[in-house]
Amino acid sequence: MKTITIVCVGQPNVGKSSLINKICGAHLKVGNFTGVTIEKHEAQIEHKGYMLKIIDLPGTYSLNDYSFEERVTRQFLENEKYDVILNVADSTNLERCLFLSTQLLELHTPMCLALNMSDEAKKEGIHIDTQILGSILGVECVSVSAFYGENMDMLLDTLIKVATQDSKSNKRVYADFLENEILALEDFLSQKHYDEVEQLIKQGRKDIQNMRDVAIKLLKQDNALSKALHDKGCWGEISAFAQKCINKLYTQSGEKNVRDIFNNDVLGFAKGASMESSHLSAEKRVSLTQRIDDILLNKYLGIPIFLLLMWALFQLTFYLGEFPKEWIEDSMQMFGEWVEEHLPYEFLASLLSGGVIAGVGAVLSFLPHILILFFGIVLLESTGYMARVAFLLDGFFHKFGLHGKSFIPLVTGFGCSVPAFMSARMLKNRNDRMLTLFIINFMSCGARLPVYTLFIGAFFAPQVAGNVLYGVYIFGALVGLCMAKILKLTAFSGDDEPFVMEMPKYRLPSARLVAFGIWHKA
Structure with a gap:
């Protein structure tokens, strides 16, 4: 069976990982904010006698070698072996996405353009003529929807066709x-x-x-x-x-910078290709995302709403988690008593009942609390709300010397410090990155939650336990911010990097992917 290696490339938040998950049934991490995929991920599927190996590269706005993601993507595309590029674009933001597509044409590699989110484009009255766009770029173009699974087989057929035929992208003509x-x-x-x-x-x-x-x-x-x-x-x-x-x-x-000259030409080409191949079939209306953002991004209400949501999440963590916790404790206790009654060796029975079963039961009893907390964070992440919070907190964070994007690693740190440290790589400035790495330690990760719940449950009534836990988390975060200010004035002094972050549309999270994320955490 012949193997075709496909490299999936696209700008952040265009649905690359979701598309691969839909095609292959893989479980790549999916989130509705920039910077989810930091490393290369692979998946594969058999289709019509071919083994398709798909490599998902970090989302990047261009190949200009500015950010970490751009360097990883560019180095792979220029130096590694593969058969075809799958360029995923957002149908609702075609002009912006074609900036990267235009740069990919210069690699002289067979390429297929997948116009994802076609369902959202239809709702917004956007019609894209794939034949015209494909002829302008000199590549095969397919309209797909990762959410509904539209045209998945057509996309796979096109990828095989592009990889097996002798075809090269047309030479792009500059100004x-x-x-x-x-x-x-x-x-x-x-x-x-x-x-x-x-x-x-x-x-x-x-x-x-x-x-x-x-x-x-x-x-x-x-x-x-x-x-x-x-x-x-x-x-x-x-x-x-x-x-x-x-x-x-x-x-x-x-111009005074030659790269700006070339970038302006790429922008002009992308704009021309977009205008030639797409049009609005109806007058554009104010979207649901914009109406929700008027409330959630309000100058005065935004941060209080965020704090209220986090408080509610902690309250639910304790309230809902208390029932399964008691069931687990009672079940383990009954199991331990049963072992003591039916095992004739007293020492072994005591070891298993009071040691192994009671010990495992003590850990498992806190699992519901942890999973409820993770569920809330995954839900906020996948709907697109996390990106809004990063924007909201940027001004507040800058007062303590932190970057707005630091919010994502810091909030991830509430779940687990290891992926929080890894996600800090999305910060381009070294000082911002190092400062964030230091402050992550003050965020209370999931490994500390059993300790917190043990002591809070022992010393406080269930009615106030949620408030106490919320206070512990907030206090740790405040101490971290104070330390950030001290470190910014001493060890990590320097100019701040401007905060630029894409605001994704609000989307209903996939129940299957959320369930898999929770299962993986468990």
């Missing part, structure tokens, strides 16, 4: 003034026949297959290419001619 300088530099390199450049092309990198690719990267001042040629004898002559071309681009565009 006239850019195209002129690309051709000038390409002709210069071709005439000189530099051995070092020709060897670089022969290495088989997906992003450098001819002199045109080298010329484009030189004009973009690509760091990797510059390092590869910097110590070669030809570098002085090449860099001098490339700089002349770049100076002409500065004069004609009015």
